[in-house]
Amino acid sequence: MSAPSPVGGALASTTVGYEPGPGDQRDDEDRVRQSALRMRRRRTVRLWLARGGVAVFVIGGWQLFTTWGLVDKFFYGQPSGIWDSLVQLFAHGTAFGSIWEDIRVTMTEAIYGFVVGTIAGVIAGLALGQNRFLADVLGPYIKVVNAIPRIILGSIFIVAFGFGTFPKVLLAAVLVFFIVFFNAFQGVREVDPNLVANVRVLGASPFQVARHVTIPSALTWIIASLHTAFGFAIIGALVAEVLGAQHGVGLIISQAQGRFDPDTVFAGMAIMAVITLAAEYLITLLEHRVLAWRPPASSEPSGL
Amino acid sequence: MVVRPGGRTGAAEPRTGHSARIQISGLTKRFMTPSGEPFTALRDVSLTIEPGQFCAIVGPTGCGKSTTLGLVAGLDRPSAGSVQVAGAEVSGITKGISFMFQADALFPWKTVLGNVMTGPTLTGVSKRAAIESSRDWIRRVGLSGFEDRYPHQLSGGMRKRVAMAAALINEPEILLMDEPFGALDVQTKAIMQTELLGLWEQTRPSVLFITHDLDEAVALADRVLVMTSSPGSIKESFDIDLPRPRGSVQEIRYQPRFTELQHQIWSSLKDEVERAYARTAGAA
Ligand SMILES: Nc1ncnc2c1ncn2[C@@H]1O[C@H](COP(=O)(O)OP(=O)(O)OP(=O)(O)O)[C@@H](O)[C@H]1O
Ligand SMILES: [Mg+2]
Numbered sequence: 001m002s003a004p005s006p007v008g009g010a011l012a013s014t015t016v017g018y019e020p021g022p023g024d025q026r027d028d029e030d031r032v033r034q035s036a037l038r039m040r041r042r043r044t045v046r047l048w049l050a051r052g053g054v055a056v057f058v059i060g061g062w063q064l065f066t067t068w069g070l071v072d073k074f075f076y077g078q079p080s081g082i083w084d085s086l087v088q089l090f091a092h093g094t095a096f097g098s099i100w101e102d103i104r105v106t107m108t109e110a111i112y113g114f115v116v117g118t119i120a121g122v123i124a125g126l127a128l129g130q131n132r133f134l135a136d137v138l139g140p141y142i143k144v145v146n147a148i149p150r151i152i153l154g155s156i157f158i159v160a161f162g163f164g165t166f167p168k169v170l171l172a173a174v175l176v177f178f179i180v181f182f183n184a185f186q187g188v189r190e191v192d193p194n195l196v197a198n199v200r201v202l203g204a205s206p207f208q209v210a211r212h213v214t215i216p217s218a219l220t221w222i223i224a225s226l227h228t229a230f231g232f233a234i235i236g237a238l239v240a241e242v243l244g245a246q247h248g249v250g251l252i253i254s255q256a257q258g259r260f261d262p263d264t265v266f267a268g269m270a271i272m273a274v275i276t277l278a279a280e281y282l283i284t285l286l287e288h289r290v291l292a293w294r295p296p297a298s299s300e301p302s303g304l
Numbered sequence: 305m306v307v308r309p310g311g312r313t314g315a316a317e318p319r320t321g322h323s324a325r326i327q328i329s330g331l332t333k334r335f336m337t338p339s340g341e342p343f344t345a346l347r348d349v350s351l352t353i354e355p356g357q358f359c360a361i362v363g364p365t366g367c368g369k370s371t372t373l374g375l376v377a378g379l380d381r382p383s384a385g386s387v388q389v390a391g392a393e394v395s396g397i398t399k400g401i402s403f404m405f406q407a408d409a410l411f412p413w414k415t416v417l418g419n420v421m422t423g424p425t426l427t428g429v430s431k432r433a434a435i436e437s438s439r440d441w442i443r444r445v446g447l448s449g450f451e452d453r454y455p456h457q458l459s460g461g462m463r464k465r466v467a468m469a470a471a472l473i474n475e476p477e478i479l480l481m482d483e484p485f486g487a488l489d490v491q492t493k494a495i496m497q498t499e500l501l502g503l504w505e506q507t508r509p510s511v512l513f514i515t516h517d518l519d520e521a522v523a524l525a526d527r528v529l530v531m532t533s534s535p536g537s538i539k540e541s542f543d544i545d546l547p548r549p550r551g552s553v554q555e556i557r558y559q560p561r562f563t564e565l566q567h568q569i570w571s572s573l574k575d576e577v578e579r580a581y582a583r584t585a586g587a588a
Binding site: 192194195197198199200201202203204208212213216217219292293294295 | 374397401405407409412414415422423474
């Protein structure tokens, strides 16, 4: 069967009394698909151009304003200066050695804190979420502790445990714990009672109820909290390092501050931002894997 | 062969499976309302379901049908009276029952296969045997090829079929069904009713089947109970003496005896429905 030309197909839709064959239909579909593809490609290009524009506008503006002296680069740094600092840090390291060593130290602290805080938060959240009485007893205290600006605990930890790794891990873990805990707790509370009844009727023990219903259901909440939690693990490690450390990106930042060197402060920030973005990406991968059963969200925040 | 309802003792009934008697006596259930007032949902319900009997319950909305089923399943405790299954008082979850809930109760994080497998897995069947019998049940409800789908990827009718397979796979002695086909279109509903009857005739569990559809009640059941408006109690019991096996439920509707029974039940139910409606309309 010879496929009609696109022109024939176009005519067919307007010619009265012409019965469109299956070939025409496929042809139409092809054209619709192709034009949709073209539209999408055009949209993507426009999107990335606009995004690039924003970056050029902000960074370029910053560079120009500091060059013209409208903004004092002594206080606010300068993009070209930040770039020079970055090159300097990676090429020659700091007074204490390679920058990679500092990144490794900060990341180790943040990751340990993240893991410890997450595990503790999940366990406490699941336990309290399932035990009404315990939750009612401890509820007010948890609220009080949550109201404390916990970042200040960093000072105490440094005084108590010295300049080593431990106080940094501890501060990161404390910050992570509360975020994960509240989400796990809420997740358990939001479990569909129908599903619990169903699994109980099927013969589940309390442990099996947790395994088959409570935990999978709370997992949605827990994993959602990990995005925020990782950011807080980094903050905890950095702040504790600023307060007192022998190694780490936080130390670089606090020393740069002492030297009135805003470019290096911003360079440290940029390094940690890149790392956090990478971690965020990994967590998103994990989320897609573990929560494959979820219906796709209608407003998936694409690329934000 | 005609199986008489009411289960005359000693009558030779074609029962290949096992089933249990349900005895409810003086059952009362009260709930605490948020305002602190006790609310009586069920008052002094007494009834006996013979082993292997298919019993339908109809009644106005809010009269306590789901509550009754929850008490038989052991999900809730009676405020007064007792529920006995196979001669033993219900305490904790009743053994040997399956429950098809009014609301969608599939596990959204499990595939079709995982959902159907949950029952056997929890009762300690080996994984391989559980997968095998799950595949068999998925085929019986006509969902072969959908084993790996998640519930959100299924239509409403397909989800109900998964729930039915998940309920029947444990070969229960007692099957509790709370408006199982309530939200289905007429054609799917008829197909599933016929399917259910076929499956029930194979293993013959005792069935408590809640519905608002009188045609459905008469077509499927040995006996139809009418409940009063809230607080619910048993108003009347109708024996459905239509011959079994009933075959296609769509055809049985045209028998004169069917229409006659349906009319009797409706005239009993009508007053209660009107009373329930007047009450809620008056309260609003
Ligand atoms: N946990 C509860 N707390 C308070 N009241 C309840 C509770 N569960 C049920 N009720 C009340 O008990 C009554 C019976 O509820 P039930 O769910 O058994 O009704 P139903 O007969 O199944 O109705 P429907 O046909 O609409 O499903 C209703 O008035 C309901 O408001
Ligand atoms: Mg109900």
